[in-house]
Amino acid sequence: MADRLVVIGGDAAGMSAASQARRRRGPDELEIVAFERGHFTSYSACGIPYWVGGQVSRIDDLISRDPDTFRNEYRIDVRTRHEVTAIDLDRREVVARSLDDGGREVREPFDQLVYAAGAVPVTPAWARTDAAGVFGVQTLDNGAALLDWLTQDPPPRRAVVVGGGYIGVEMAEALIQRGLTVTLVERSPEPMSTVDPDMGVLVREALCALGLDVRSGASVTGLQSRDGRVVAVHTDAGTFPADVVVLGIGVRPNTGLAAGAGLPLGPTGAIRVDLRMRVMGQDGIWAAGDCVESVHRVSGQPVFVPLGTHANKQGRVAGINIGGGYATFAGVVGTAVTRVCDLEVGRTGLRERDAAAAGFEFVTARVESTNRAGYFPGAERMTVKLIAERHTGRLLGAQIVGRSEAAKRIDVLAVALWNRMTVEEMANLDLGYAPPYSPVWDPVLVAARKAAAELR
Numbered sequence: 447m448a449d450r451l452v453v454i455g456g457d458a459a460g461m462s463a464a465s466q467a468r469r470r471r472g473p474d475e476l477e478i479v480a481f482e483r484g485h486f487t488s489y490s491a492c493g494i495p496y497w498v499g500g501q502v503s504r505i506d507d508l509i510s511r512d513p514d515t516f517r518n519e520y521r522i523d524v525r526t527r528h529e530v531t532a533i534d535l536d537r538r539e540v541v542a543r544s545l546d547d548g549g550r551e552v553r554e555p556f557d558q559l560v561y562a563a564g565a566v567p568v569t570p571a572w573a574r575t576d577a578a579g580v581f582g583v584q585t586l587d588n589g590a591a592l593l594d595w596l597t598q599d600p601p602p603r604r605a606v607v608v609g610g611g612y613i614g615v616e617m618a619e620a621l622i623q624r625g626l627t628v629t630l631v632e633r634s635p636e637p638m639s640t641v642d643p644d645m646g647v648l649v650r651e652a653l654c655a656l657g658l659d660v661r662s663g664a665s666v667t668g669l670q671s672r673d674g675r676v677v678a679v680h681t682d683a684g685t686f687p688a689d690v691v692v693l694g695i696g697v698r699p700n701t702g703l704a705a706g707a708g709l710p711l712g713p714t715g716a717i718r719v720d721l722r723m724r725v726m727g728q729d730g731i732w733a734a735g736d737c738v739e740s741v742h743r744v745s746g747q748p749v750f751v752p753l754g755t756h757a758n759k760q761g762r763v764a765g766i767n768i769g770g771g772y773a774t775f776a777g778v779v780g781t782a783v784t785r786v787c788d789l790e791v792g793r794t795g796l797r798e799r800d801a802a803a804a805g806f807e808f809v810t811a812r813v814e815s816t817n818r819a820g821y822f823p824g825a826e827r828m829t830v831k832l833i834a835e836r837h838t839g840r841l842l843g844a845q846i847v848g849r850s851e852a853a854k855r856i857d858v859l860a861v862a863l864w865n866r867m868t869v870e871e872m873a874n875l876d877l878g879y880a881p882p883y884s885p886v887w888d889p890v891l892v893a894a895r896k897a898a899a900e901l902r
C-alpha cells in the first residue's frame with residue numbers, strides 16, 4: 447500500500463516539499479494530499495508590492511504553479527479552501543474543514559506530515575479593527591482587497607503605512623507609484639531596523655527625498671474611523687489623516703496547530719527541527735518555512751528569519767528526505783535585499799547589537815564609494831559597513847545602502863561570511879572591474895581594507 451503524505455500549507459515550503467517528494471516517489475508509492483486555506487498555491491507574496499504598484503499587471507503572474515497543475519502534472523491532491531484545524535499525532539491524522547462547503551469536516555490519515563503553515567501578521571490591539579480601508583499584505587487575497595480599495599471612485603489620496611521594515615518600505619513605494627501621499631510610521635528610531643541605525647539614517651534621508659513623510663520613533667496608539675471607514679492614524683507623535691492604512695508590522699511563526707499537537711517550539715517561538723527539517727524528536731513529521739527556526743551560522747544561535755529564500759530551500763530538503771534521499775539545511779546568515787524606488791538596501795550577518803548580544807568583540811568600518819567609476823555616467827554614492835571580530839578579523843556582518851547595483855553586492859559579502867573569511871582575506875579578493883561596474887577598488891574591497899586597518 448502507498449504511503450500517505452499530508453502537507454499543511456500550499457505555498458513555498460509546503461509545495462516545494464510535496465514536489466520534491468513526488469519527483470522521487472511516484473503516485474503508486476506515495477499519495478500526497480496538500481491542504482491550503484486560501485485560493486492559491488505556490489504564489490509569490492514577495493511580488494505583492496510590485497503588483498499593487500502596477501509593475502506586475504496580473505495576479506496570475508504571481509502564481510508559479512496553480513492547484514490544477516499540481517493535481518494534473520504532479521498527481522498531488524490539492525485541497526484549497528481547506529483549513530487544517532487539528533493534528534492528532536496518536537492516530538496519525540489531521541482534521542480539516544472546508545471553508546466553502548458549509549464547514550464540512552474531513553479527517554485525513556498520514557504516514558508523513560509536512561507542517562508548512564507559514565507565519566501570521568503581528569496584530570496589536572489597535573490593529574484589530576472592523577474599519578474598512580485597513581489592509582495587511584500577507585496573502586494574494588490581501589493584495590487583491592487592497593487593490594480594490596485603491597481603485598474605487600474617487601480613489602484614496604492619503605495613505606499611512608505602519609511599519610518601516612522591508613515590507614513597509616516596499617508598500618510605501620507601491621503607493622507612491624499609484625500617486626498617493628504616503629506617511630510611513632515606524633516605532634524604531636530609524637526605518638529598516640534590519641540594518642544598524644547609522645545605516646538606517648541613510649534610508650530615512652533617501653525615503654524623505656522621495657517625498658515620503660517618514661515618522662520614525664513614533665508608535666501607533668489607535669485608528670480613527672468614520673462611517674465604518676478609516677480616516678486617521680493616531681500615534682504618540684501626532685495624528686495622520688488616512689484614506690487607506692497598510693500594515694507591515696512584522697510576523698510571528700504560525701505554530702498554533704503545532705503547539706496544540708505537542709510539537710516542540712524553540713526559544714524564538716518557531717518549531718524546532720533537525721538538519722533534515724524533521725521536527726525534533728518526531729518520526730515522519732517535518733516542518734519548513736516561516737514556521738520553523740533556523741541556526742544562524744555566525745552566532746550559532748536559533749533565529750526566526752521568515753524569508754521566501756529559506757522556505758523554498760527548507761521545503762526542498764524536507765521533500766528530498768521524504769522521497770528517500772538525503773539532504774540537510776545548512777542554516778542562514780540573514781542575507782536580505784530590498785529596494786524602494788531607486789534606493790537599494792542589502793544586509794547579511796549580524797548587526798552591531800546582534801554581535802554584542804552573541805558575545806563577540808568587534809570593530810566596524812564604514813566607507814563611502816560609488817557603484818561605478820566616479821567619472822562614468824550613472825555613478826551613484828554607496829555606503830558599505832562591515833562588522834568584524836576584533837581578535838580574529840572574521841567578518842561578522844555587512845550592510846549596504848546605495849542606488850543602482852548596490853544591494854546585490856551584499857551577495858559577495860554573504861559568501862565571505864558563509865566561508866568564515868577574515869576582512870584581511872577579503873581585501874585581496876579578485877573581484878571584477880570595469881568602469882561601468884565599479885571603481886577600480888570595488889566598494890567591498892575598500893570596506894574590507896578599512897576594517898582590516900581598524901583591527902591593527
Ligand SMILES: Cc1cc2nc3c(=O)[nH]c(=O)nc-3n(C[C@H](O)[C@H](O)[C@H](O)COP(=O)(O)OP(=O)(O)OC[C@H]3O[C@@H](n4cnc5c(N)ncnc54)[C@H](O)[C@@H]3O)c2cc1C
Pocket residue numbers: 454455456457458459460481482483484490491492493494495528529530531562563564565583584585613700703734735736737752753754755756757
Ligand atoms: C509583501 C511580502 C513581501 C515579501 N518579500 C520577500 C522577498 O523579497 N524576499 C524573501 O525572501 N521573502 C519575502 N517575503 C517572505 C516570503 O513571502 C515568505 O517567507 C514565504 O512566503 C514563506 O513561505 P511559507 O511556505 O513558509 O509560508 P507562507 O507563504 O505563509 O505559506 C503558508 C501557507 O499555509 C497556509 N495555511 C496556514 N495555516 C493553514 C491551515 N491551518 N490550514 C491550511 N492552510 C494553512 C496559508 O494560507 C499559506 O498559504 C515577503 C512576504 C510578504 C508578505
